[in-house]
Amino acid sequence: MSQIVNELTGVPRTLLLPLRGRAEAQAHLNPLFQDPLAVEWLKLVGWDRELDALYSKAGKAFSILTAIRTYHHDQIASCHIANYSHPVVVELGAGLSSRFHRIGQNAYRWLELDLPVVTKLRHQLDTQTQQHQFISTSVMDFDWMDTLPNVAPENILFIAEGLLMYLEINEVKQLISAMRSSFPGATLDVEVVGRSAKISNKIFTQIGAPLKWFVKNQEDLTAMGLQVVNSWSMYQLYLERWPWPWRLLLRFMTQFPYFRNTYMIVETKL
C-alpha cells in the first residue's frame, strides 16, 4: 500500500499521538501487547511534525503511558467479551485504534465511531465486515445510538479513550444523559483528566486541540448519574513499565490526589 495523504487537523489529528505511542511501544524488549498494525498504519499515514511540540517533549514517557492505557482498556474489553453472550464493543472517538484486531475476535459486534475525516482514513487502512463496522459521525449527533445492534444493553461496552476531555462539560453531560436513556446498564469505560492537566493545555491549544473538560475526582462522574465500578490512576498502573527513578517519583507523587487524578481510567455503568 502506498503512503496515504491524510486531512487531519485539530482534535482528529490527535489520533496520531496514541498511534505513534503504540507503534513505538513495540520496540520494548517485552511489549505489553503486540500491535503490528500500529507500526504499519503510522508508516502509511505519516507523522505530523507539528505534533512534536507535544510528543517529543514527553518523549519516552508518552510511549510508556500510551502502552499502559491501551493495555488496560484491552483488559477491560477482554473481560467484558468473556462475560456476555452477545458482547458488543463500541469505541467512541476510535481514531486508528487497532484493538479489534488484537482482542476482538470473540465479540459479537465491534463498532468504531469517529468523525467522517477519521472514518475516511480508516476505510483506506482497514476493512469493514459484518462483525467489525465503522460509524462515521460526531458522537454528539445522537442518531448513532439508534444504529447499534439490538442486544440487551448489559452486553454493550463503550470505550471513550482520549475523547471526552476534548468536549465541553455540557456536551459530556448531554452525551451521558442520552446514553443512559438509550442503554441503561451498559458499561462505559472512560478516560478523564484532572484539573492538574490544565498546565499542559497551552501545548494542546497550540496544536489546535485544547482540553476542555477536567474533573476533580470520580465523584464528578457520579454526579452525572454514572455508577462508578472501578477507577485507576494511569500513574499507578503497571508501574514496572517505568524506569526505576520515575517509578519512585510516581509512587511518591500519587499519594497526592491532585496528581493521582491527573489522568484516570474509570469503569462505570450507565
Ligand SMILES: C[S@@+](CC[C@H](N)C(=O)[O-])C[C@H]1O[C@@H](n2cnc3c(N)ncnc32)[C@H](O)[C@@H]1O
Ligand atoms: C486522542 S484521539 C484518540 C483516538 C483513539 N481513541 C486512541 O486512543 O487511539 C481523539 C479522537 O476523538 C475523536 N473525536 C473528537 N471529537 C469527536 C466527536 N465529536 N465525535 C466523534 N469522535 C470525536 C477524534 O477524531 C480522534 O480520533
